[in-house]
Amino acid sequence: MIRLARFGARKQPYYRVVVIEKDRSRNGRSVEVVGTYNPRTSPATVDLKRERIDYWTGKGAQLSDTVAKLLKTPAATPAA
Known part of the structure; x- marks a missing residue:
């Protein structure tokens, strides 16, 4: 599954x-980090590989609803 894991301070x-x-739990051990999302910037920063x-997804991973929405946003820029 491809989903968000929360980090940052309170x-x-x-x-x-x-x-x-x-x-696995929300912040459990992940297989790979494929991007970041920072909603606190204006506009929100989305970096995705x-x-x-x-x-x-070709291997069968499913996207969470939130990640699917982030992929559709035009602000989602590919990470280097």
């Missing part, structure tokens, strides 16, 4: 987009 959320087994996301 009331200052920062998220990593991670590939993780579906039954699209080719790695395509690789994992």
Whole structure:
């Protein structure tokens, strides 16, 4: 599954987009970090490694609803 893992201090959320087994906890050990999402900037910053996301979805990984929305936003720029 590809979903968000929350990081950052209290009331200052920062998220990593991670590939993780579906039954693991939200911040459990992930397989790979494929991007970041920072909602605190204006506008929100989204950096995604699209080719790695395509690789994992090709292997059968499912996107969470939130990650699917982030992929559709035009502000989502590919990470180097």
